[in-house]
Amino acid sequence: MALLFKFELSTHSVDSYDHLLLMLEEAGASSPPGRLYHVAYGPKDRLKIVDVWDSPPTMGPGQFQEFAEALLPALKDVGIVLQEPDVHDVHTIIQSKRTATRGPRRFLVKFDPPGMTAGQCDEIANSLDEAGLGAPAERLYHVCYREDDELRTISVWEGEEALRAYFDQLALIAVDLGLTEVARTEPVIEEVYHIIDGSP
Incomplete structure (x- = not known):
């Protein structure tokens, strides 16, 4: 892990x-x-x-x-x-097939819905995959981790428009799944200064 x-x-x-x-x-x-x-x-x-x-x-x-x-x-x-x-502890990691470029601005997004469980995180991920949204090209890195018995996510994106569209879709899927607290949670977006990708 x-x-x-x-x-x-x-x-x-x-x-x-x-x-x-x-x-x-x-x-x-x-x-x-x-x-x-x-x-x-x-x-x-x-x-x-x-x-x-x-x-x-x-x-x-x-x-x-x-x-x-x-x-x-x-x-x-x-x-x-x-x-x-x-x-x-990390629950899951999803990485883009490409690495960061020097093109668009890059953003780190923290998403901390209260009470999100591993089952809910996996359910949302599966629904996003089924909708063809599970691996957006603009998302360079995504990690779901456990903090105080709740799951939270951090992701790194290229371009603000794509990440906002993704979280709009995530909110709609959370509503469909009956996860109202997840749907109501706004992501926190901060500008990235530097990335080092050491993944194999």
């Missing part, structure tokens, strides 16, 4: 984040084995991070430790304090 890590960077400068990426690249640690996806998003003076990692049992020995040995000194050099992340 994969793990999702969420945290906010303790820096007020996007330049610090850019410099950190450069240092990790120079150390050969910009795409560490076991990290499936990395996205930085939100206001540039308060970037937030979502990382999706293979779970420890499926990672090779020492993979995360090797990454930490490159990351910690680089963080110190650029003045970023590593905060304790929120860690959550």
Whole structure:
């Protein structure tokens, strides 16, 4: 089972984040084995991070430790304090067959309907698949994870129009399924600053 890590960077400068990426690249640690996806998003003076990692049992020995040995000194050099992340078990991952481009603006979408269960999440996904909407080309990455016994989703999109159309359809499907709380929930949309796709 994969793990999702969420945290906010303790820096007020996007330049610090850019410099950190450069240092990790120079150390050969910009795409560490076991990290499936990395996205930085939100206001540039308060970037937030979502990382999706293979779970420890499926990672090779020492993979995360090797990454930490490159990351910690680089963080110190650029003045970023590593905060304790929120860690959550991943329920499902859906990835586009293509990777992000530099074309349209990219967005991270958080969708947190209250009380959503694994069964409801799967039911909605199946209905979207049946309607031909389960894998929109503009959705680069989608992860459903467990937080406080509820399921939540985070997805990364290219283009705001496509993601809004998708969530309009999702709301209609939720109404048809009798999931009124899901249908009423508005997604939270934030602009993406940087993506690293480490999926196999």
